[in-house]
Amino acid sequence: MSDQRRKEVSQATWQVIIRDGLDRTSLRAIAQELGCTTGVVTHYFRNKEELILFALQQVTEELEQTMRQQATGKEGLEKIHGMLLAFLPLDDHRQNLVRVWVAFLGYAVGRDSLLAEHKHSAKRLHGIIKQELEELEAENMIKKNLDLESEVNSLLAFVNGMSLDCFIQANPLTPPLQEQYLNRYLKSIFLD
Structure with a gap:
């Protein structure tokens, strides 16, 4: 299930990047896109760079x-x-x-x-x-x-x-x- 959730976070990251640009992409913005807390995002990715690499x-x-x-x-x-x-x-x-x-x-x-x-x-x-x-x-x-x-x-x-x-x-x-x-x-x- 964690692989699926990581992919969902990745998809949300794409949506934020497409909409706002990568420089304005933050863990908070991604969490908002997912409708969850930043803590949920950081459970799967330690920081923005790790998330971007994924x-x-x-x-x-x-x-x-x-x-x-x-x-x-x-x-x-x-x-x-x-x-x-x-x-x-x-x-x-x-x-x-x-x-x-x-x-x-x-x-x-x-x-x-x-x-x-x-x-x-x-x-x-x-x-x-x-x-x-x-x-x-x-x-x-x-x-x-x-x-x-x-x-x-x-x-x-x-x-x-x-x-x-x-x-x-x-x-x-x-x-x-x-x-x-x-x-x-x-x-x-x-x-x-």
């Missing part, structure tokens, strides 16, 4: 789960395309994931333990995409002699950039255009 881990797990769901029953280009769609803010849920992720990234600057966790999360996601490209290479589905490490970095930079674009541009890319551009990029590395 909430960031939950973002990474959500992304991984979405990637797996998008990949189920698909192969080749369709599979990797679906996996990378997890990173794009195509619906309200994924928009919230990106908002929380960006808030964490900004907050992590100057906080070594949070920045290290961000890097750890990014490494996990990087590994999933790299494994998929290695499988595609073994199946002779992508171009030969690609530097897979560079390709993974480029793909992640591409989807992360499109995600940020949606929040900072006056006329952001629409979800159909995000999907179209991702598909065009992926087709450039696949064999005809």
Whole structure:
């Protein structure tokens, strides 16, 4: 039950971050979001940093789960395309994931333990995409002699950039255009 309650606290943390920003997120605000006392929150998390680390881990797990769901029953280009769609803010849920992720990234600057966790999360996601490209290479589905490490970095930079674009541009890319551009990029590395 404590794992479930920790996840509920994490979800409340996301809601406060999305609504108020991470700098105004406090244990008190999270407790109010949950409709409980601060003592209930501190029963599961000693301080704000511990809670933020857990909430960031939950973002990474959500992304991984979405990637797996998008990949189920698909192969080749369709599979990797679906996996990378997890990173794009195509619906309200994924928009919230990106908002929380960006808030964490900004907050992590100057906080070594949070920045290290961000890097750890990014490494996990990087590994999933790299494994998929290695499988595609073994199946002779992508171009030969690609530097897979560079390709993974480029793909992640591409989807992360499109995600940020949606929040900072006056006329952001629409979800159909995000999907179209991702598909065009992926087709450039696949064999005809």
